[in-house]
Amino acid sequence: MANNHIEISGNIRAKQASKYLSIAISTYWLYVKNGRIKKPIKHGARISVWQASYIKELSQNGIPDADK
Numbered sequence: 116m117a118n119n120h121i122e123i124s125g126n127i128r129a130k131q132a133s134k135y136l137s138i139a140i141s142t143y144w145l146y147v148k149n150g151r152i153k154k155p156i157k158h159g160a161r162i163s164v165w166q167a168s169y170i171k172e173l174s175q176n177g178i179p180d181a182d183k
Contacts, residue, residue, distance in 0.1 A: 126164035
């Protein structure tokens, strides 16, 4: 991981998470749709967040294969 910094606590948005995981935002949302990344916590109709600790775990352990 190249000098990306993420807070260990709190929530982060999709754009931040995709940048941290070094994938495109469209790929990030595809992985959510396919079940490779957990569905977000919704804060209203237009705000989706994930726990920063979960994203950090994905970065360290890799993004799992899609559920079958």
